Structures are given as C-alpha cells and as structure tokens.
Amino acid sequence: MLLRHTPKEITERKALTINPAKTCQPIGAMYAALGIHGCLPHSHGSQGCCAYHRSTLTRHYKEPISASTSSFTEGASVFGGSANMLQAINNIFTVYKPEVIAVHTTCLSETIGDDLPQIKKKAQTEGIIPKGKYVISASTPSYAGSHVTGFSNMVKSMAGLAEPTGKKNGKINIIPGWVEPADMEEIKRLTTMVGVRTILFPDTSGVLNGPLSGEYKMFPDGGTTVAELQSTGDSIGTLALGEWCSADAARYLDKAHKVPCSILDMPFGLKATDRFIDALRTVGGVAVPDEISLERGQLVDMISDMHQYFYKKRVAIAGDPDQLIAMTEFLVSIDMCPVHIVTGTPGKKFEARIKEITKDMGCEVNVKAKGDLFLLHQWIKNEPVDLLICNTYGKYIARDEDIPLVRWGFPILDRQGHQYFPTVGYKGGLRLLEKILGVIMDRKDRDDSEQKFELVL
Numbered sequence: 001m002l003l004r005h006t007p008k009e010i011t012e013r014k015a016l017t018i019n020p021a022k023t024c025q026p027i028g029a030m031y032a033a034l035g036i037h038g039c040l041p042h043s044h045g046s047q048g049c050c051a052y053h054r055s056t057l058t059r060h061y062k063e064p065i066s067a068s069t070s071s072f073t074e075g076a077s078v079f080g081g082s083a084n085m086l087q088a089i090n091n092i093f094t095v096y097k098p099e100v101i102a103v104h105t106t107c108l109s110e111t112i113g114d115d116l117p118q119i120k121k122k123a124q125t126e127g128i129i130p131k132g133k134y135v136i137s138a139s140t141p142s143y144a145g146s147h148v149t150g151f152s153n154m155v156k157s158m159a160g161l162a163e164p165t166g167k168k169n170g171k172i173n174i175i176p177g178w179v180e181p182a183d184m185e186e187i188k189r190l191t192t193m194v195g196v197r198t199i200l201f202p203d204t205s206g207v208l209n210g211p212l213s214g215e216y217k218m219f220p221d222g223g224t225t226v227a228e229l230q231s232t233g234d235s236i237g238t239l240a241l242g243e244w245c246s247a248d249a250a251r252y253l254d255k256a257h258k259v260p261c262s263i264l265d266m267p268f269g270l271k272a273t274d275r276f277i278d279a280l281r282t283v284g285g286v287a288v289p290d291e292i293s294l295e296r297g298q299l300v301d302m303i304s305d306m307h308q309y310f311y312k313k314r315v316a317i318a319g320d321p322d323q324l325i326a327m328t329e330f331l332v333s334i335d336m337c338p339v340h341i342v343t344g345t346p347g348k349k350f351e352a353r354i355k356e357i358t359k360d361m362g363c364e365v366n367v368k369a370k371g372d373l374f375l376l377h378q379w380i381k382n383e384p385v386d387l388l389i390c391n392t393y394g395k396y397i398a399r400d401e402d403i404p405l406v407r408w409g410f411p412i413l414d415r416q417g418h419q420y421f422p423t424v425g426y427k428g429g430l431r432l433l434e435k436i437l438g439v440i441m442d443r444k445d446r447d448d449s450e451q452k453f454e455l456v457l
C-alpha cells in the first residue's frame, strides 16, 4: 500500500502537482539531440541538472548517455553563463570533436536570462566553432511544458540546419516524434518496403539500441547526419508524426523553405498506421506492396481472434499526448473502453481530440492535460478499471489497486525490451496486443475458479 494516502475524494488543485505524469524539458531536448549522428548534447546550467537528465535516459535506454554541461557555479548563476558556454564550446570541439553541439537551457540559465543565440554568435565571431561544425540550440525552461516540449524545441532547431539548394532531392522528411529507437527502425523498414526515400530526423536507432561489441564509441554509427539535415529543405514533403513532438519543425520547413507538410498521428494501432502508409503512398506517388497488406492482415486477424477478451474492458492510460491519442484510438477500435486518460503535458487541444475519438464509445471518459498520476489514481479508486497502461511510475497504482499493468511510454526503468521491440506499425500493433492480452490472460488464470480454469483460451 505504497500510495495509501491517496484519497478517493477529489479536490480541485491548481498550484500543486502530485506524482507528475511528465518530466523536465531538457530530457526531451537531450533525447532528440542524440538522434543526430556525431552530436554531443550540452546542458547550459548546473552539473546537477545534466546528471539527472543523463541518468534518466540511461535508466530507460540502458545505454551510457554522453552529454556535457556549462557547470554553473555561484558566479555564473549571478553574472550569466556566457563565459562558461564559450569555454565549453572550445573544449568540446578540441577534446571530443563532435560534428554538432546541441545546446539546451535549464531552469537556471533561463531564469537569469542567458541568450543562447547571442552566445552562439559570439562563438562564431571569436572563431571557436571550427569550419564544417555546428552549434544548435533550444530554449527549454522546465517550468513550462514538459519533456515533450523540450523534444519538440530541439527538433525544430535541427530543422534550422536545412540549407536548400533549389534542387529537389526526391525524399520525404519524416519526423517520428518521441518514440523508441526500435520504432524509428520500424518506420524506416516500412518506408523502405513502400519504396520511398526518406530523411528521418531525429533517428536514435543505432545510437540507443546498439549492440555490445566490446568497443566503446563516443559517437555511435546511427543518427541523422548533418548532410541529411541540410537536405531536408530540398525534400518533396514532410510527414510529422504527432502534433506535440513534431509539428513545429515540419511547419518551420514549410514556412521557411516551402516543403509542404502533413501532420499525422503517430502510427500506433491499425487506423493510424493505415493513415501513415496512405500518406507515404500519396506523397511518394507509389503503390502499397503486398507485404504491407500481409502485415496489416495479420494484425486484423489477431484483433478478430482475441476480440472477446478485449470487449468492453475498461482501461486507464497515462503518457505523452501524441502517444495517448493514437493509443486511445487503437483501444476504441478493438472495443476496449479507455475511460481515464492523463498527460502531464499541457495543451487543451489534447482533451478535445480524446473526446472526439471516444465520443461513440458508450462510456463516460475522464481526460486531463497537465494532469498527474495522483488524479489518475483517484479516478481509478472511484471508477475501477481492468487494465492500466503507463510508464514505470504506474506500478505503484497497479500494485495498490491490484490492476494488470502494461508498461508503455517514457520512462520504463524496471523492464527491458522497449528499445528493441517496436510498437509502431502493424507489427508494433501485434506486439501491443500481445502485451495487453498477456496481462489480461494472466489475470484471468489467476482469478478463475478451479471449475473455470482452462488450458486452452
């Protein structure tokens, strides 16, 4: 009974978050930056922030995360961190030799008003950015938004590297949003199968799910190259997967370089994957190959075989807006009832979109943007559910309320596999259903009486 103090009675709270359903902006900026080949993320703030961000990513991805810091002490906190930043840029390019330094701010450097574009300009004037190397920056104050906002801000900065030549490259930019490295790999597999050439950015596959080779590489082989990022301005279109994570960068490329963009949902589940494949087909001017239809058919087959176990099961979900929107649609499409839905990321559009998706479901739905897991727990106490889908922090609620839990989202700190097995696309849909069915069936086997205990289900 770890959360035994969570009361059933719900009191309106405006200035207090309990058990957040989000983490801080720079973590998102750091994750996005790791998706550039040869990039060193740099935290403009104190060492403590940087250590926390690195350790959170390490705990989720089970990989060492390299990042540098401006190492603010009292002096920088009072007089500004410009000198620390300039020295850091010089040291990093001299010692570690990255292609790109991706700088993000922290609460402290934002509060004292450090101006990253101006510091970068000074670094250029003083000649401490070597020719052919780049410094990009994103403003990521953690008292606004969430890790999702930080991710989006850094992805938009990456799009700022676009240098159109005036000649189209025949490629489609795909901005995958905050998904696992395995999901990015799966998106590339699908686009290759469909037969379109793409630039995926960011791309953490091969960076945060690499093999153990016995050889340490500070900059792993994966990641979107600078040349690819520069070429995004010549692409024939951009598909941004997720309004919260990816749309800003796509709209920037559209506005600045006239690369038309479509904002889609993340391709979790049947319908969202259908829309993604259809968009690839349309933008790329290609036909959908039989292999893709086969994978789709397998997912439909599993849904119809197992429908009796999904039907009207009540689900609570917490996570990031783009992921929750697609997951909610998937659950509704298989006749499950997502009844409590919480994200810690702000954005009223989220609540409207969830209400739209669930309007014909036939159950009352509680949905909250900028909510927390404390509220989710209270909702569950008042109206119990059959399943909880959440990151690792959901295990406390699952234990206290004795509910099956599927771990999904960020962070997952106590299980393995999420970085290797995709949950996007049709194959990813199979994996999601397998996980959901697994916990529902385990629960049934545990609860069934001796007379009802079955070998074949």
Ligand code: SF4
Pocket (backbone or CB within 6 Å): 024, 025, 026, 048, 049, 052, 105, 106, 107, 108, 142, 143
């Ligand atoms: S001070 Fe701000 S940026 Fe640093 S760890 Fe805390 S919330 Fe994140």
